[in-house]
Amino acid sequence: MEFSKNKWGLPVNPQNQAMNEASQLQILKQEIEKCKGRYNLMSKDKDDLFRAKLEFEDLTAKYNAQIQMYQRNSEANKSGTTIQDLNMQEKLNEEEKKIENVIKQQNTVKEKLTKLREQKTMLERQVKVSSCMPEKKWVFAGQETEKIKQEVKFDVKPKIQYPIKGGCALITFDDVKVASKILEMGYHKIELGECSINIEAHPVKLPTVEEIEIQTKVCKYRVLVSDVPKFLPTDQLLDKLELHFSKFKNNGGEVDNIEFLEDSGNVVIKFVDCGVAENLTNTEFHRVTFRGCDKTAILRVSPFINGEIVHIKVNEVISKKSVLLTGIPDILDEEQLKDFLEIHFQKLRNGGGEVDAITYVPQGKSALAWFETD
Structure with missing residues (x-):
């Protein structure tokens, strides 16, 4: 009977060796079973980890989506808030402008009120002045009229100065028709004895105060x-x-x-x-x-x-009885030439009539004639 040797070269009993190999095989099976169990556990852990990973990724995606939504809402809210702030600022600016306009109007009203008060004070003082002005004594002069009107009038008789240049004469007739006829004839031939002169008649325009x-x-x-x-x-x-x-x-x-x-x-x-x-x-x-x-x-x-x-508003009025004679040469004495003019314009055949007043200004001189209401 032969014995095998172990790794150390010692003889080994085959029966013992078979038992040892069976024991080792059993141990290997047990190890394999343990490894399978561990593998199954690891596979299960792997599947759990994979599912957890998927769930985590889903949660991450959801959370990212929510974060993006929150960010968009936040930006939208921020934009809306900015627009509201701008609108509020515009409204505030408009209200401030309205307040400034009201203040300006108030200042304008105050200035007008101050001026009105000053005018009132001035008018009150003038009323006081008028009440203490020197009194005039008025008496009835014996003239009366049948017309009775419920009004009071002040009769003011103006006196107008009318300048007369040299070489001109101013003549006033008693009759308005005579003066009108003399003006219609225009040019007049005045006999001065052995010679004659031609003069021109013009209306007398007097400046009068209308207002x-x-x-x-x-x-x-x-x-x-x-x-x-x-x-x-x-x-x-x-x-x-x-x-x-x-x-x-x-x-x-x-x-x-x-x-x-x-x-x-x-x-x-x-x-x-x-x-x-x-x-x-x-x-x-x-x-x-x-x-x-x-x-x-x-x-x-x-x-x-x-x-x-x-x-003051000035207007012109034409004297109905007076006529201005121009173009009179200085060939006679002042009084003689004045007499010739008066005689000429008193004759009916020359278109004249009764002379109320006449004045002559020789060349080189000037004069002022006073006109009053008739």
Whole structure:
């Protein structure tokens, strides 16, 4: 019986060897089974991991989609907020402009109100002035009319200055028809004894005021003194008044100028400082003692009103009775030539009539003729 040897060269029993090989095979099977179990577990873990990976990828995709959606919504909200902010800013700007316009209108209204108040004050003062102006004494002259009208009129008779150049004559007839006929004839031949002259007739165009607007205001430096006595010469009267109204105790001040108005008998006093005139007019009546003549008078001191023409409209009116004669040569004495003209235009055969007035201005001279309402 032969024995095999092991790796160390020792003899081995075949029966033991077979048992060992069977044991080893059993062990290998067990190891293989264990490896299969591990493999199955690893395959299962692999499948679980793969499914987990897929689920994670799905969740990641969902989360990415949600993130993108949130980002889009955020941008949209941000854009909407920006547009709303811009709209709100525009509205705020519009409201600020409206507020500025309201403030400007308010300032304009305040300025107009201030001006109206100033005008009201000025008008009230002018009303006060008109109430304390020097009084005029009116008497009935004995003339009356049957026509009764519920109105008050002031009759103003204007005086118009009409310039006459040299070599011209101005003639006025009693009859309007005569003047009209002389103008229609145009040229006239005037016999002067041995010679004659040719002259031309023209209508007399007079400038008249059709509309006039006068703006008045109270002078801050002048006063009007009325009810002035007449027991002193003008020079002495002015000296006494200047002395009285220059004293501070009489509410006066330094006098710049004093003037006597011949047409009304009143006196105008101008002061150097502003405010003196107002102080004096606040009292209105002043007792003035004229030293030297031992007389006392109560004078009325009123505000002085300045008038300024702010609008005037001038028109022309043709004199119906007067005619201007031009082209008269200087060949005779002034009085002789005037007489020849008057005689010529008084004769009916020359188209003339009764002469009311005539004036002649020789060449090289000039004159002014005064026209009044007829």
